[in-house]
Amino acid sequence: MSSDTATLSKSHEHWTGKVGFILSTAGSAIGLGSLWRFPYIAGQNGGGAFVILYLLFTFIIGVPVFLAELTLGRKTQKSSLAGYSKLTKPSSNWRLLGWVNILTCALILSFYGVVSGWCLSYTLMSLNQFSLGKSPEQIREVFTILSSSPGISLLWFALFLIINGGIINSGIRKGIEHWSKILMPALFIILIAMFFYSITLSGFGEAVRFVFYPDFSKLSGGSVLNALGMAFFTLSVGLGILITYGSYMRPKENIPYNGFWITLMTVFVSLMAALTIFPIVFTYGMEPTAGSGLVFQTLPIIFAKIPAGLLISTVFFALLLFAALTSTISLLEVLVANILENYSWSRAKATTFSTLLIFIIGIPSALAGSKALFPTWSAIYGKDFFSTVDYLTASWLMPLSGLCVTILAGWKLKKCVMIDEFSMGTNNKWLGPLWYFLLKWLAPLAVIVVILQEAGILKFN
Numbered sequence: 001m002s003s004d005t006a007t008l009s010k011s012h013e014h015w016t017g018k019v020g021f022i023l024s025t026a027g028s029a030i031g032l033g034s035l036w037r038f039p040y041i042a043g044q045n046g047g048g049a050f051v052i053l054y055l056l057f058t059f060i061i062g063v064p065v066f067l068a069e070l071t072l073g074r075k076t077q078k079s080s081l082a083g084y085s086k087l088t089k090p091s092s093n094w095r096l097l098g099w100v101n102i103l104t105c106a107l108i109l110s111f112y113g114v115v116s117g118w119c120l121s122y123t124l125m126s127l128n129q130f131s132l133g134k135s136p137e138q139i140r141e142v143f144t145i146l147s148s149s150p151g152i153s154l155l156w157f158a159l160f161l162i163i164n165g166g167i168i169n170s171g172i173r174k175g176i177e178h179w180s181k182i183l184m185p186a187l188f189i190i191l192i193a194m195f196f197y198s199i200t201l202s203g204f205g206e207a208v209r210f211v212f213y214p215d216f217s218k219l220s221g222g223s224v225l226n227a228l229g230m231a232f233f234t235l236s237v238g239l240g241i242l243i244t245y246g247s248y249m250r251p252k253e254n255i256p257y258n259g260f261w262i263t264l265m266t267v268f269v270s271l272m273a274a275l276t277i278f279p280i281v282f283t284y285g286m287e288p289t290a291g292s293g294l295v296f297q298t299l300p301i302i303f304a305k306i307p308a309g310l311l312i313s314t315v316f317f318a319l320l321l322f323a324a325l326t327s328t329i330s331l332l333e334v335l336v337a338n339i340l341e342n343y344s345w346s347r348a349k350a351t352t353f354s355t356l357l358i359f360i361i362g363i364p365s366a367l368a369g370s371k372a373l374f375p376t377w378s379a380i381y382g383k384d385f386f387s388t389v390d391y392l393t394a395s396w397l398m399p400l401s402g403l404c405v406t407i408l409a410g411w412k413l414k415k416c417v418m419i420d421e422f423s424m425g426t427n428n429k430w431l432g433p434l435w436y437f438l439l440k441w442l443a444p445l446a447v448i449v450v451i452l453q454e455a456g457i458l459k460f461n
């Protein structure tokens, strides 16, 4: 064990500083979840009422688990597999949770990478003025053709994974941190510029009402689970990502302060995204609940009509692409970091292996639109393969693993150990007990209630 630790500490990189850590972790959190999923799921689930639930779940459930993962990572200086063993016993069942984390990351990356591939394609197509002179039907059709062409879907998926792998191959400082420091500020500038454009549109007032006016009659039991899943998904919790990112933190870093800023940034981007997209949708008389086609079908139709649409379209899809990339690097890093800690592989070998593995697992999701593989999947399971993986991971595996983290950190490990580690870099010592209370009681209870409701065991209306 000791020689093991000695080799690890030599090869275990750390963030260069606070900014690098915050931007990299915010990069993981801010992604397609905030920019693509949040607006349409809010749209389908009653707008403001859903937003209130999402904010509530984010702050009282998501944040405590988010901070717990960072605390566990920094304490052990390890990723999930080795970390859980170190915290308990090497042979304990908690190691299994590490494997569930790895599997969940791989599954998420396998469908998330497909959407990211579409973003890459749309950025380049926008540069090439793909919507010029096309009718709305033809523009809609572009997405249908793209998502239902097996070879083309696979090509963009593969290209995206190669870019992703390239960044991870360069390591923490030269890869993740370096690129997050470029892509995240670019993302903020683009989003703020687009937001100011949306304010000038006549549909802005309607969008504000839509996002903030709570219509509780539109909330179903399913929306509650959706809101919790959304809160977990956007914060990237329940997957061991923050354990890995926390393991690259130094002892003096202030966990609550950094966690608070990262959460605020994430929530801010989700709301800004909705307030940027919906004014465009309302101004041009489109449907806010257009589902996953909202950004790939509805918006390009509008971009084709408006002045400087080519520029706006390119910039918008670049925004999605950057957000996707900083999130997918965190997913891949979990796989690579766990391999490096448990096998004596080089980073290049671990990255190549993980990227190939994700590509293979992602093939059925990339082909879901074309039905080239498992053509009868939807008829049997009610959702296509892509949506099945999405639902399984975001609605079940993430909340369940999050629940396990609360049990490990709040019940199994010693209170003083957790609070000491959590409070190490902060002068606000009162935050520790408050966080611990939410982590031990409120977060697990809320997750259990929501899961029982989804399983049909509890019924609320």
Ligand code: PHE
Binding pocket: 028, 029, 030, 031, 032, 033, 034, 108, 233, 234, 235, 236, 237, 239, 241, 327, 328, 330, 331
């Ligand atoms: N948080 C990211 C987003 O909102 C997605 C993600 C989920 C990334 C889980 C990593 C892990 O898009």
